[in-house]
Amino acid sequence: MRFPVKKFFSYYKPYLMLFLSALACAFIVSAVTLVFPLLVRYITKDVLEGDLSTALGEVYWIGGLMLVLVVIQNIGNYFVDYKGHEVGARMERDMRSELFAHMQKLSLSFYDKEKTGQLMSRITNDLLLLSELYHHGPEDYVKYLARFIGAFVILFFINAPLTIAVFCFLPFLGAFTLYFNKKLNKALRRNKERIGDVNAQVEDSLSGIRVVKSFANEHVEIEKFNRENNRFLDSRKKTYKAEAYFFNGVEAFIQLITITVIILGSASIVNNTLELADLITFLLYINFMIEPIQRLTHMSTQFQEGITGFQRFMEIMNLKPAVENKPNAITLPEVHGEIEFKQVSFRYEDHLDNVLVNLSLRIQPGEYVALVGPSGVGKTTLCSLIPRFYDVTDGEVLLDGINVRDIDLQSLRNNIGIVQQDVYLFAGTVMENIRYGNPAASDEEIITAAKHANAHDFIMSLPNGYHSEIGQRGVKLSGGQKQRLSIARVFLKNPPVL
Numbered sequence: 001m002r003f004p005v006k007k008f009f010s011y012y013k014p015y016l017m018l019f020l021s022a023l024a025c026a027f028i029v030s031a032v033t034l035v036f037p038l039l040v041r042y043i044t045k046d047v048l049e050g051d052l053s054t055a056l057g058e059v060y061w062i063g064g065l066m067l068v069l070v071v072i073q074n075i076g077n078y079f080v081d082y083k084g085h086e087v088g089a090r091m092e093r094d095m096r097s098e099l100f101a102h103m104q105k106l107s108l109s110f111y112d113k114e115k116t117g118q119l120m121s122r123i124t125n126d127l128l129l130l131s132e133l134y135h136h137g138p139e140d141y142v143k144y145l146a147r148f149i150g151a152f153v154i155l156f157f158i159n160a161p162l163t164i165a166v167f168c169f170l171p172f173l174g175a176f177t178l179y180f181n182k183k184l185n186k187a188l189r190r191n192k193e194r195i196g197d198v199n200a201q202v203e204d205s206l207s208g209i210r211v212v213k214s215f216a217n218e219h220v221e222i223e224k225f226n227r228e229n230n231r232f233l234d235s236r237k238k239t240y241k242a243e244a245y246f247f248n249g250v251e252a253f254i255q256l257i258t259i260t261v262i263i264l265g266s267a268s269i270v271n272n273t274l275e276l277a278d279l280i281t282f283l284l285y286i287n288f289m290i291e292p293i294q295r296l297t298h299m300s301t302q303f304q305e306g307i308t309g310f311q312r313f314m315e316i317m318n319l320k321p322a323v324e325n326k327p328n329a330i331t332l333p334e335v336h337g338e339i340e341f342k343q344v345s346f347r348y349e350d351h352l353d354n355v356l357v358n359l360s361l362r363i364q365p366g367e368y369v370a371l372v373g374p375s376g377v378g379k380t381t382l383c384s385l386i387p388r389f390y391d392v393t394d395g396e397v398l399l400d401g402i403n404v405r406d407i408d409l410q411s412l413r414n415n416i417g418i419v420q421q422d423v424y425l426f427a428g429t430v431m432e433n434i435r436y437g438n439p440a441a442s443d444e445e446i447i448t449a450a451k452h453a454n455a456h457d458f459i460m461s462l463p464n465g466y467h468s469e470i471g472q473r474g475v476k477l478s479g480g481q482k483q484r485l486s487i488a489r490v491f492l493k494n495p496p497v498l
């Protein structure tokens, strides 16, 4: 996949002014920092080696100036830390909302394949790291590039040969960094997949906690979890190994540069081509040149983490829902409810066998139909084709004579109600769960729907009646009670096709 540069930067757009202000502050802070060694040089070279009777007064002045610079630096850093992070957090919020909205649009065939825990990991961890890159990345580049270039220019004017000697190390350091970047990218990507697996395992084990307990299989779940947890550890160990090589390699380069400066600088003093004050300044500025390179390692890790997070984000964003609206899809007028299957064949995936083959069936409005057959023969599958949870492989499904593929999805599904075999209720109150069938319904309508579903009596016996909390997935209700609520939910929707 080519890296979508335009898309990557598009998330800055709403916060451009704030972001640019933070960048400007980062630049000012760096520029101010560069002044300090120059002031030290001025004191050691010009003030203390000049007329000592006026020296102290001048030192006080310079000290005062340094204080002012410190204040500017701190205000700038405060703005960068606070507003810079805010920009990153806002972008992260936007992307998370976009990703969640996109996931909601993806078809069931996508969820058949993906693990919920993995998806949760993408939407939480990955974006967190990406937001770090979004605000720290450019800030760090501006900050350290300004320091690096500033220090290089100043050092060049102080002593060109010594500066060039230092500079000669940098291409090697660059090549070294590039080599490890690739390794780290791979390692960080693997880490993300592994933590996703851990999440998926937690999600699976905890969702099925009742089954786990009924089989007294806690040890099995612990074993499965530990397997994933250890795989994550192994993956992180590999990352740390690569990082340790990388960080220490860079450290060695830095020490080599410092030693070179000390030796060459001392030799230059002996040869009278450099003054001691200049060597001190040199050593002070060397840090300004080295620090960006030192940070480069951190920045490249941050960069890799952010970029892999973005790539994983785009992998989902680039997925098109398998079932989509056609251009100019029809919004249904009043629906009578005639359903026709015309020589329908269906398989869940290309490599799987057909579940339905050449099936034809017509259901008249007002007709009740029961499909009877062995388990797994395709009864649920057949029902799933009417609201287009999946599209037929061959043939067509018609609602009131219109191919369901030509109907606007929202309009189609608004006219169909389904009580699933596996009842799913949301955490919340009884009232909220029934209202899910029609968010605009009044309390009276909800109570009527509950009465029709034979749920009113048991609801009234709950401690808070319709306002009773039913727990995660309705755990506080019996199986039959859950089914009645889900029937009430569909009655409230009152669709032409049930």
Ligand SMILES: Nc1ncnc2c1ncn2[C@@H]1O[C@H](COP(=O)(O)OP(=O)(O)OP(=O)(O)O)[C@@H](O)[C@H]1O
Pocket: 112, 348, 349, 355, 373, 374, 375, 376, 377, 378, 379, 380, 381, 382, 421
């Ligand atoms: N999401 C899916 N992906 C792949 N295969 C599936 C999927 N859902 C169902 N199947 C397969 O399709 C076949 C038909 O399943 P379906 O759920 O329609 O059966 P059913 O007749 O409703 O069974 P039951 O009476 O047991 O509920 C089964 O062999 C099943 O394994």
